[in-house]
Amino acid sequence: MPDLQLEPIPRPRRLPSLRGQLSLVLGGLALAILGLVGGYLGSVATDELYTAQVAAVRATAQSAAELLASQLRDREREIELLSVAPHLTAGALDSALVRDALERRQALHDEFAWLGVATPDGAVQQASGGMLVGRSVAQREWFIAGRERIYVGDVHEAKLLATMLPAQPNGEPTRFIDFAAPIRDAEGRLRGVVGAHAHWRWVTSMVESVTRRQQPGSGIDALIIDRQGRVLYPEAMKLAQVNGEDVLPKLANGRFEGELAFGGKTYLTSEAPLQARTNAELGWRIIARQPLEQALRPVRDLKRELVLLGVLAAGLLTLAALLLARRISRPVEQLARIAERVESERRMPDFPSEPGAQELAKLSTAMQSMARSLLSTERELQRANATLEAQVQQRTAELQAANAALEHLATRDPLTGLHNRRSLDARLAEAQALDRRYGQNGRVHGLLLIDVDHFKRINDQFGHPAGDAVLRQLATMLLASVRVTDVVARFGGEEFAVLLPGLAGPLEAVMAAEKVRGAVAAAVFPEVGHITVSLGVSLASPDDVDAHPLITRADAALYEAKRGGRNAVVLKAADNAAA
Numbered sequence: 001m002p003d004l005q006l007e008p009i010p011r012p013r014r015l016p017s018l019r020g021q022l023s024l025v026l027g028g029l030a031l032a033i034l035g036l037v038g039g040y041l042g043s044v045a046t047d048e049l050y051t052a053q054v055a056a057v058r059a060t061a062q063s064a065a066e067l068l069a070s071q072l073r074d075r076e077r078e079i080e081l082l083s084v085a086p087h088l089t090a091g092a093l094d095s096a097l098v099r100d101a102l103e104r105r106q107a108l109h110d111e112f113a114w115l116g117v118a119t120p121d122g123a124v125q126q127a128s129g130g131m132l133v134g135r136s137v138a139q140r141e142w143f144i145a146g147r148e149r150i151y152v153g154d155v156h157e158a159k160l161l162a163t164m165l166p167a168q169p170n171g172e173p174t175r176f177i178d179f180a181a182p183i184r185d186a187e188g189r190l191r192g193v194v195g196a197h198a199h200w201r202w203v204t205s206m207v208e209s210v211t212r213r214q215q216p217g218s219g220i221d222a223l224i225i226d227r228q229g230r231v232l233y234p235e236a237m238k239l240a241q242v243n244g245e246d247v248l249p250k251l252a253n254g255r256f257e258g259e260l261a262f263g264g265k266t267y268l269t270s271e272a273p274l275q276a277r278t279n280a281e282l283g284w285r286i287i288a289r290q291p292l293e294q295a296l297r298p299v300r301d302l303k304r305e306l307v308l309l310g311v312l313a314a315g316l317l318t319l320a321a322l323l324l325a326r327r328i329s330r331p332v333e334q335l336a337r338i339a340e341r342v343e344s345e346r347r348m349p350d351f352p353s354e355p356g357a358q359e360l361a362k363l364s365t366a367m368q369s370m371a372r373s374l375l376s377t378e379r380e381l382q383r384a385n386a387t388l389e390a391q392v393q394q395r396t397a398e399l400q401a402a403n404a405a406l407e408h409l410a411t412r413d414p415l416t417g418l419h420n421r422r423s424l425d426a427r428l429a430e431a432q433a434l435d436r437r438y439g440q441n442g443r444v445h446g447l448l449l450i451d452v453d454h455f456k457r458i459n460d461q462f463g464h465p466a467g468d469a470v471l472r473q474l475a476t477m478l479l480a481s482v483r484v485t486d487v488v489a490r491f492g493g494e495e496f497a498v499l500l501p502g503l504a505g506p507l508e509a510v511m512a513a514e515k516v517r518g519a520v521a522a523a524v525f526p527e528v529g530h531i532t533v534s535l536g537v538s539l540a541s542p543d544d545v546d547a548h549p550l551i552t553r554a555d556a557a558l559y560e561a562k563r564g565g566r567n568a569v570v571l572k573a574a575d576n577a578a579a
């Protein structure tokens with residue numbers, strides 16, 4: 001199987017988290033949409049509000065103008081009806097009936113300060129409260145006009161009546177607007193003039209009632225200006241204008257419309273003409289105005305509310321974006337953790353049962369299958385590894401045993417189990433090397449060569465197997481007679497050798513040889529009886545180039561022992577050694 005070298009997985013560089021990116025994108029998107037939609041709706045709404053404020057100001061001006069026009073027309077009709085009343089068109093103008101009629105009218109309409117009738121030359125004949133009776137009104141505008149037609153006159157300060165009437169509660173001078181109509185008899189001849197003075201306060205209170213109806217705190221007020229552009233109402237502006245102040249704005253198109261500055265303050269302004277429905281051709285204009293600052297307050301309030309709402313919505317959207325991002329990223333993070341656990345714990349973890357989305361479910365299933373396959377492959381590999389290891393151990397043991405057997409075969413003699421000649425040669429070489437290295441302390445190794453005396457006869461007399469048995473018993477005896485550090489070997493045929501390492505001198509070697517000789521001579525060999533051995537002894541010499549001279553010397557010594565009569569030990573020293 002080829003060795004799979006896997007590239008190490010590169011560590012990813014530090015990236016922003018999926019959750020962070022999702023939050024940023026979703027939150028940013030939500031905020032952008034909110035900003036666009038909010039901005040658009042805000043601008044539409046503020047435009048609408050501004051238009052509504054303009055409409056409210058215009059409606060105020062128109063309402064006040066219509067109310068005034070209708071009320072003036074009613075009073076005008078009242079005077080006209082009075083002028084055709086039977087007790088005025090016929091009968092004496094100074095009768096109590098006339099006065100009664102005038103006072104009834106006054107009681108009905110308390111805005112009338114004075115009602116009276118005058119002769120065609122201006123002498124007052126009868127009047128409410130008897131005021132001005134007998135006085136002349138011939139020079140008064142209302143009288144002059146009233147002789148000809150139905151008249152509604154401009155506002156003016158009371159002259160003759162000023163002292164007769166109670167003062168105005170607000171301290172303003174008593175002002176009137178005048179109504180007059182000619183009194184004619186059945187033939188259409190002028191019998192006199194009926195006139196009435198209505199309080200100016202009645203007019204202003206009508207305007208005030210309209211402005212009062214507006215939203216509290218709206219700051220809408222109204223002005224009345226006459227044909228010549230003089231302010232009639234309110235009183236403070238009128239006085240300021242009389243004193244030469246520039247109380248009215250400069251008009252570009254002659255109309256009080258739009259944003260105009262009154263005395264340094266900007267107002268949203270609209271005007272309505274007092275419609276001349278009957279003979280009232282006063283030419284007044286009713287101007288409604290609202291401080292721009294107050295007109296724009298709802299717009300500002302709306303903007304502030306929109307901003308607050310926007311911030312709140314942005315907060316909620318951001319929260320929603322965070323939650324959504326968390327909902328999307330959590331299963332992914334969970335799967336990543338599971339993958340890490342598969343790697344670290346090497347077991348199948350629990351996968352989420354509800355991954356949250358179809359794609360995530362697919363990913364989860366794919367990861368499960370991958371993890372299962374990986375873990376199962378790994379387990380198989382582990383099993384195979386374990387089997388392989390056991391096999392390797394077994395094979396190693398077998399190999400070691402075979403090696404040992406081989407070693408035994410190579411180094412041991414099959415009949416006796418002793419070292420064979422090859423092994424002895426190796427040990428002799430080793431002993432020589434050791435002597436060379438550590439020989440300074442005088443210790444040397446020696447060699448015994450042991451040969452059974454007349455072994456041929458044993459074979460001949462008792463048979464070859466009995467000879468083998470003698471050889472095996474001899475091997476056992478040799479092993480028992482020498483030190484464990486000595487090496488006993490079968491040298492060949494019926495000849496044995498003993499390597500004696502670390503000898504203090506030749507005597508020690510001879511003693512070992514004698515011990516062997518004596519032991520063999522004393523031993524009884526089954527079937528064969530007694531036998532003897534001859535021994536040649538030699539000690540290694542520093543002059544020996546290898547083991548061969550040592551063996552030659554031992555062999556020579558053995559030969560001498562045989563020749564000397566057998567059952568003997570002969571030492572053969574090296575040529576340079578002392579015998």
Ligand SMILES: Nc1nc2c(ncn2[C@@H]2O[C@H](COP(=O)(O)OP(=O)(O)OP(=O)(O)O)[C@@H](O)[C@H]2O)c(=O)[nH]1
Pocket residue numbers: 451452453454455456457459463464465466467468471492493494562566
């Ligand atoms: N039974 C048996 N005999 C062996 C073995 N190896 C050698 N021999 C015999 O040992 C005998 C050795 O005889 P010789 O060399 O003539 O020496 P010997 O009879 O011992 O006489 P001396 O050594 O002179 O005392 C031969 O007859 C060999 O056949 C063996 O493994 N088993």
